[in-house]
């Protein structure tokens with residue numbers, strides 16, 4: 001038979017056990033929580049390590065690209081300077097021994113090479129300005145004037161090369177940066193000179209595309225660009241494997257063209273021509289007030 005003190009003792013023991021159970025549960029919960037936090041922190045650390053590895057890899061690639069670029073650039077500049085220096089020296093040293101025609105031809109080479117260096121420097125400066133996020137100042141531009149001016153100055157320095165201009169009389173003014181438009185033309189025409197046969201004509205066209213934009217195209221009768229390379233040629237330093245190694249270049253011209261066109265809110269693309277050759281076109285938005293210079 002139990003007496004009262006027995007009952008009270010048992011209830012104490014029960015209370016004790018349930019207290020212990022609760023403490024144990026609390027402990028388990030706390031341990032689970034700790035484990036969960038450790039797992040979370042480990043996952044965070046792993047993620048930030050992966051991100052760090054990615055950044056290190058990106059920096060390594062950017063550094064490699066920069067080295068490759070500086071190598072290419074110095075090679076191109078040195079080659080151009082040697083040709084310019086050599087040409088001028090030859091004319092000066094041999095002035096008594098070569099006829100006027102030979103001297104003119106040497107000076108034409110010097111002029112062409114100076115043009116190449118000029119285009120290269122402009123490309124580099126424009127690219128650097130755009131990458132630094134420089135704000136563009138656009139104005140209403142009569143593209144037909146820019147194209148005709150460009151064709152005239154091209155004709156003066158390369159009288160032997162046929163350049164055909166076909167611009168619509170109905171062109172509205174574009175909202176653009178005139179020096180950028182000219183730089184795009186200079187790059188595209190320099191490609192035609194390098195990659196299409198010298199006796200084939202260079203065509204420059206401009207027409208309205210609906211009411212909101214103008215399409216400007218440079219067309220040639222060269223080898224064209226295979227479909228699988230039509231995106232890649234807009235990448236920095238990309239040069240097609242189809243072109244002969246002796247044709248010099250840094251693979252930068254089309255990259256710069258795309259940046260300059262997009263900075264002016266336009267698009268640029270390549271298309272094959274029906275009877276052979278390449279058509280490179282870009283758009284410029286129409287200026288709203290319609291006036292231009």
Ligand SMILES: Nc1ncnc2c1ncn2[C@@H]1O[C@H](COP(=O)(O)OP(=O)(O)OP(=O)(O)O)[C@@H](O)[C@H]1O
Nearest residue numbers: 191192195222224233239240249250251252253254
């Ligand atoms: N009109 C064209 N006809 C055929 N291939 C072309 C033409 N224009 C460009 N390409 C191809 O696209 C590549 C990239 O052209 P891009 O103008 O960017 O560089 P590049 O002419 O090689 O060098 P640069 O930096 O001096 O312009 C060229 O190397 C060439 O393979």
Ligand SMILES: [Mg+2]
Nearest residue numbers: 191249253254
């Ligand atoms: Mg080029």
